[in-house]
Ligand SMILES: [Zn+2]
């Protein structure tokens with residue numbers, strides 16, 4: 001007695017999803033087949049549609065259904081600033097602040113030597129080319145403040161400064177409404193180091 | 201600026217998978233699109249193939265690509281015993297023991313009032329019909345020893361005994377090679393209660 005081949009193939013295929021091991025793949029397969037065949041069918045079609053329609057914006061590298069995404073095509077935005085983020089979700093977070101009116105570049109990842117992700121696996125060379133268009137003046141590095149995000153920012157800063165660009169990094173510090181009593185010590189330390197002189 | 205609709209639809213569709221919330225759905229979608237388009241394509245096809253080819257065995261209710269599964273079609277097995285398990289994976293575990301030669305019935309779930317899963321959501325009536333074929337003499341309840349598996353076993357035992365069938369439950373006790381020193385107290389207590397008289 002063995003598992004029917006199409007069931008085994010489904011279980012194996014679910015393991016392409018990040019964080020899904022053999023046990024949860026099997027649990028997912030049974031759930032799809034036993035409890036949600038409609039959802040399973042719609043998932044299969046959503047994958048095929050996404051693969052067929054999504055591409056990378058030629059300017060900012062985010063996912064888009066056109067050659068150039070909505071933001072890059074927006075004439076009203078500042079073309080002198082380029083905000084570099086790791087993922088499209090980060091871009092959405094910055095947009096939600098309504099505090100930024102420049103353009104973006106989405107790396108689609110971060111340097112992560114432990115996972116075998118080096119400069120060639122994310123869009124570094126495309127960023128360097130993009131930032132060297134003669135219009136961009138400042139590159140704002142907005143990768144995460146994780147070990148990998150920081151390493152990515154340092155690496156990029158060096159390469160971009162070598163091309164004569166102004167490079168900045170978003171600030172670390174206490175959150176708006178944050179109390180010193182509840183800040184973690186390293187964030188508070190950074191808030192001290194990165195203190196701003198107030199205009200008198 | 202909004203997420204392209206085919207990307208948003210993929211993220212939403214991934215949430216049909218058990219245990220996948222909005223954050224991991226988004227992580228999964230980016231992984232499929234950015235790092236493993238081949239895997240994504242093969243996943244979509246595996247889902248469609250599984251949906252198209254798998255059905256429930258007419259006798260034991262497990263997933264199969266035929267009307268009757270390999271085990272139920274095997275003339276060499278004992279037709280008087282029916283081992284009831286929750287899921288196909290449990291059936292495979294019992295088969296691996298090589299200690300059972302009867303037939304099976306796969307409930308495809310367990311009673312779980314908290315999740316809204318009642319007798320009508322799992323194959324109870326089909327089991328009762330199957331066990332009443334006049335050939336089956338003993339039903340061996342092999343649901344898990346979880347709260348839900350136990351409740352399922354109790355419920356089934358009552359209904360099956362009312363039909364004049366012999367109903368048994370797999371034993372709880374110490375594992376083979378198990379030491380009292382390392383057993384958890386409730387398992388040890390059950391091992392005492394379910395002690396067997398040894399032939400002299
Ligand atoms: Zn763009």
Ligand SMILES: [Zn+2]
Nearest residue numbers: 257260269272
């Ligand atoms: Zn069968």
